[in-house]
Amino acid sequence: MEKRVDDIQSLLSGCRQGDRRAQHELFSRFGPKMLGICRRYCANPDDARDALQEGFIKVFATLEKYRGESAFETWMTRIFINTAIDLYKKKNKISQTELPLPGQYEADVSSDTDVDNWGFPCSPEEAIKAMDQLPQGYRLVFNLHALENYAHKDIASMLGISEGTSKSQYARARRFLQQILIPKNITS
Amino acid sequence: MSQEHKDIEHLLRETFKGYQEPVFESDWEQLERALPRENHRHRFLWAFWLSLPVAVGIAFWLFQPNAIVQYSKSVEKTLSQAQGKEINPSDVNQMPADDGISYEKITPPSRNRSQATASGTSEKRLEKSAYRRTDVVQSRNGSKGESQNWSSAGNNSLGGSTGQINNELREFKGEIPNLSGRSFHQIVFNYSRSKAAKLVFGNYRRALDGWRHFRGPEVWMIAGVQFLSSAAMNVADKDEWKGKGLSRSRLQQGLIREIAAGISIPFGLSSLQVGLGESQILKPMRQHWTVKTRMVIDSIPYRNMPGDTLFWIPVRFADTLVDVVTEFSEKRLIIPFRFNQNFPICAKFGLNFQVGGQLGILQSMKATIPSPYTDYTWSQVRSGMAGTAQTNAPVGLVDAKNHLRSRIDVQLGTGAYWRFNRNLTVKTNVMRTSGLNPLTRNGEKYHQWGGQLMFMYQW
The missing domain is CATH 2.40.128 (Lipocalin)
Structure with missing residues (x-):
């Protein structure tokens, strides 16, 4: 364990000095996990890889500011989440007009026969496929609140929406995912 | 709220725990192209600052100051006076044709005068003594003095004195032990x-x-x-x-x-x-x-x-x-x-x-x-x-x-x-x-x- 810490410190030191080999090593070590995080937040794999690249550029550029107050992976994860959000903001503007009409989810779910057969335990890929059907704003809110434990107040601040919007989008996203991912026999 | 509604967050957390997606070499290559070029500035700065003293040191090594000329003048003049001889001022200003430089031990007169012999070498190490460099007096014996081993004062432990010492000069120096710093x-x-x-x-x-x-x-x-x-x-x-x-x-x-x-x-x-x-x-x-x-x-x-x-x-x-x-x-x-x-x-x-x-x-x-x-x-x-x-x-x-x-x-x-x-x-x-x-x-x-x-x- 001690060796591991020393290892990451030397790796970060090399990255701070602009050493390409160290940067490559950091990318190889943390890239897959960060791409998984990006994939949860982005609507498609291409956007996720864009976010991955943008995120690593930010990491390398701001590595000097990392003081070791939190675990490096935690610090890095925050950067990638923010990058994914920024990427989304560039493409879309989050607003309440994005809220779908009541009943729309049900129609979407019932029209997808594959999804009907999902249920826990499911693979991450299946879960992401279910998330892909969510509006992007809902998806962000759900990820931030359910998986990253951000408070609605913070989410509202990050996404530039109201706290109420965050709550309502989260509730709708959760209902949608439950309908898709929880098998009917368990639900009933 | 049913149990499964309460646990959807937990279930998804479990699903995504440690979730990774493969990255490829092409991803890194794409990222590398987007990264700023490798920073060599710190290396340049180090090289720059280190090269300055090295360059100046080499310059001094190659171009020895003329101060040696005046230094040798005073030494030779005093030497001749100590031996009761008149010297020609034009002689004392001459530097040896090439690197005819020797170093002689300077010792307090009370203790070291007895070591001044007519000629020969001295291997004896003297405590609390110092060495002073001067130019070899060619006119004394007609030949340049041989290269002398040099050491600074005894306490820095750089070694004792070996090699030939110009004994006549040493004797003379023994009379003026309190030289100023070099x-x-x-x-x-x-x-x-x-x-x-x-x-x-x-x-x-x-x-x-x-x-x-x-x-x-x-x-x-x-x-x-x-x-x-x-x-x-x-x-x-x-x-x-x-x-x-x-x-x-x-x-x-x-x-x-x-x-x-x-x-x-x-x-x-x-x-x-x-x-x-x-x-x-x-x-x-x-x-x-x-x-x-x-x-x-x-x-x-x-x-x-x-x-x-x-x-x-x-x-x-x-x-x-x-x-x-x-x-x-x-x-x-x-x-x-x-x-x-x-x-x-x-x-x-x-x-x-x-x-x-x-x-x-x-x-x-x-x-x-x-x-x-x-x-x-x-x-x-x-x-x-x-x-x-x-x-x-x-x-x-x-x-x-x-x-x-x-x-x-x-x-x-x-x-x-x-x-x-x-x-x-x-x-x-x-x-x-x-x-x-x-x-x-x-x-x-x-x-x-x-x-x-x-x-x-x-x-």
């Missing part, structure tokens, strides 16, 4: 993380390591360039260099050229130093600062005795600054090595422990003369501590501030030096200093580390 050029490259990189070249006459019998005044000069990059410049360390007022300035960034000169008068194991210097700070953003370092009266000890522990109280008067270090101790261990006679090597391992208190009263003055074209500021500042805020003042306004300061710090250091040959010595030093200034508002703490690379050319 002249040498010294090039110092200082680097400190929180301070500055500094290159200093100086021509000094002062004691060398272990030279206890130093007498006579010394004249020193510093011409150097500093690059300032930190606000921690108010932390001044103590060393033998003068003209250090600028190292206490609270400056953010800038380029300094400085020149200073002075005289040192030995006083027991210490010396009093009086100097006059001027430094110009070329700050970015169109501001130029000129700082005069005036009347530095400084008492420093010769603490070059290996293995000695010295406690000393230097007192400095620099304008209105009173700077008293109450206690200082230093313990060093010098381990000599020698590959052969011409290339000895000596490593120094030292532990410096320093507890000091500094009480200062500062008055700073500045005058700002606005220019319609450029914003020039002339500042006459004698700063010495933290919190010497300098702001532009209207024309003619003099701003004076008084400060108190105390400091306590601990310094650890190690170093080594290599005496490549009898002329050139390279010294290195690395130090780590931690300190506290309890009199500042927030109890200023500082940590710094630095290194020193010193080239010394002596004759």
Whole structure:
């Protein structure tokens, strides 16, 4: 364990000095996990890889500011989440007009026969496929609140929406995912 | 709310726990193209700063100063007078045709006169003795003296004396044992993380390591360039260099050229130093600062005795600054090595422990003369501590501030030096200093580390 810490410190030191080999090593070590995080937040794999690249550029550029107050992976994860959000903001503007009409989810779910057969335990890929059907704003809110434990107040601040919007989008996203991912026999 | 509704977050967390997606080499290549080019600036800076002292050292190695000519003149003249001979002034000004240089041991007359024999060699090592270089007198025996092994004074443990000694010269030198310190050029490259990189070249006459019998005044000069990059410049360390007022300035960034000169008068194991210097700070953003370092009266000890522990109280008067270090101790261990006679090597391992208190009263003055074209500021500042805020003042306004300061710090250091040959010595030093200034508002703490690379050319 001690060796591991020393290892990451030397790796970060090399990255701070602009050493390409160290940067490559950091990318190889943390890239897959960060791409998984990006994939949860982005609507498609291409956007996720864009976010991955943008995120690593930010990491390398701001590595000097990392003081070791939190675990490096935690610090890095925050950067990638923010990058994914920024990427989304560039493409879309989050607003309440994005809220779908009541009943729309049900129609979407019932029209997808594959999804009907999902249920826990499911693979991450299946879960992401279910998330892909969510509006992007809902998806962000759900990820931030359910998986990253951000408070609605913070989410509202990050996404530039109201706290109420965050709550309502989260509730709708959760209902949608439950309908898709929880098998009917368990639900009933 | 049903159980599964409550647990959807938990179930998804479990699903995504450790979730990864594969990245490919193409992803890295794409990222690499987007990254800024590899930063070689730090390497360039190191190479740049290191190349300067090396270049100057080589230059001095190749072009020996003419001072040797005058030096040999006085020696030969006195030698001839000692032997009751009249000399032709034109003879004493002549340098040997080539490198006819020898080194002879200088010993106190009462003890060493008996060793002056007619001719031959001497292998005997003499304690508390010193060697002085001079040019071989060709007219004495018609042939140039053979190359002599050289060593500095006995305490630096660089080895004893071997090889032939010009005995007649040695006898003569024995009559004037109290020679002043030898002249040498010294090039110092200082680097400190929180301070500055500094290159200093100086021509000094002062004691060398272990030279206890130093007498006579010394004249020193510093011409150097500093690059300032930190606000921690108010932390001044103590060393033998003068003209250090600028190292206490609270400056953010800038380029300094400085020149200073002075005289040192030995006083027991210490010396009093009086100097006059001027430094110009070329700050970015169109501001130029000129700082005069005036009347530095400084008492420093010769603490070059290996293995000695010295406690000393230097007192400095620099304008209105009173700077008293109450206690200082230093313990060093010098381990000599020698590959052969011409290339000895000596490593120094030292532990410096320093507890000091500094009480200062500062008055700073500045005058700002606005220019319609450029914003020039002339500042006459004698700063010495933290919190010497300098702001532009209207024309003619003099701003004076008084400060108190105390400091306590601990310094650890190690170093080594290599005496490549009898002329050139390279010294290195690395130090780590931690300190506290309890009199500042927030109890200023500082940590710094630095290194020193010193080239010394002596004759």
